[in-house]
Amino acid sequence: MMNKPKxxxxxxFFPPKSDEQKVILKDTQKKLRETHPDFFSVTFGAGGSTLTATAETVIGLKQHDTPxxxxxxSCMGGTPDDIKKLLNKYLDHGITDILALRGDVPSGMGSVGYFRYANELIEFIxxxxxxxxxxxxxxxxxxxPESVSLDTELKYFKRKVNAGVDRAITQFFFNPEAYFQYVDLCxxxxxxxxxxxxxxxxxxxSNIKRFCxxxxxxxxxxxxxxxxSYGDDRKAIQAFGTDYTxxxxxxxxxxSVPGIHFYTLNRAKATLDVVRALSG
Incomplete structure (x- = not known):
């Protein structure tokens, strides 16, 4: 087991959709738990499509004392009553942290759920x-992607923060200057x-390009x-990608950033390689 990083x-993680994915996540979270993280987070599918699976995954992970x-x-979590029931369920299991999002609107849907924006969901909670x-x-x-400008982005972010939040986590990026400039503007x-x-x-x-x-x-x-340039050489891509990360x-x-939050895609190796290098 690693020493706790400085x-x-x-x-x-995302909620697994099959028995095979459940086995993979079980192994992944076990390995990453040994790095003494502050917390795990579990995603919520577009349009609330993983509502039940998210709760099951969260409660399964919570069976351990840490992290x-x-x-x-997300705002796609159903009616206010649905959201209250879910939050009460989390409280019954000792879960008192929430990552509140507007959420992605599924293709073909013209609007989000009862709450239009994350600040409304936060205020409701x-x-x-x-x-x-x-x-x-x-x-x-x-x-x-839906913001028309950086000023608009900052306006909506400030609206969320003013609703009462403890921290923010950024979308993934490759340019550190984008992060530093954003923090300065905030x-x-x-x-x-x-x-x-x-x-x-x-x-x-291909996956990272699609996510971008x-x-x-x-x-x-x-x-x-x-x-x-690496073509189909997955090992070369992974080696370069790890070094770059x-x-x-x-x-x-x-x-002196406040921490690093890794989007693992439910796999341990690449993230572990990075964390071990940073903690060495």
């Missing part, structure tokens, strides 16, 4: 459960919550061509 550490588990909850839940939110250093706009960088280790070129497309993440042209995280840690 920086904040957390991991995101804490933070379920994602605090109203119905005063002084009960710690709220985490997401943010986009390179601007949400401070100048009176946004003072800790902003943890979200990092996705590179293991597969729908998350609004900018992949530098040189990185795009470098990954493309280590250097990216080192740049962030040198500037």
């Amino acid at each position: 920086f904040g550490l957390s991991y995101e 804490k588990v933070i379920p994602h909850l 605090h109203q119905e459960f005063p002084d009960t839940f710690n709220i985490t939110v997401g943010c986009y250093p390179e601007v949400h 401070e100048k706009n009176g946004i003072d919550v800790p902003i943890t960088p979200g990092i996705m280790p590179i293991t597969n070129y 497309g729908f998350c609004g993440t900018d992949m530098p042209r040189w990185l795009h061509y470098k990954l493309q 280590i250097r990216l995280c080192q740049q962030l840690l040198e500037q």
Whole structure:
């Protein structure tokens, strides 16, 4: 087992959809638990499509004493009564942290659920459960795909923060300057919550390119061509991707970021390789 790292550490999982995926996640969380993370988080599917699976995954992970588990909850989580029932269920299992999101609108749907924006969901949680839940939110250093400008992005982020949150986690990025510039702009706009960088280790070129497309993440042209040059050589891509991710995280840690949140895609190896290098 690793010694506890000198920086904040957390991991995101998604609810497994098959027995095989459940076995993979069980192994992954066991390995990552040994790195002494501050918390695990569990995603919530587009349109609330994994509502039940998210709760089952969260409660399964919570069977262990550490780390804490933070379920994602989106505006697509149903009616206010549905959301209250879910939050009460989490409280019954000792879960008092929520990652509140607007959520992705499934293809073909013109709007989100009862709550239109994350700040409305956050306000509802605090109203119905005063002084009960710690709220985490997401943010986009390179601007949400639906935002028309950086100013708009900051306006909506500040609205969420003012609703009452404890921390924010960024969408994944490859350019550390985008993160640093975003944090500076937040401070100048009176946004003072800790902003943890979200990092996705590179293991597969086609997958990471696709994720960049729908998350609004900018992949530098040189990185795009470098990954493309490896063709179908997965081992070479993974080796380069691990080295690149280590250097990216080192740049962030040198500037005393509040921690690093890894988007694991329910796999342990790439993230473990990075964390071990950073903790060595």
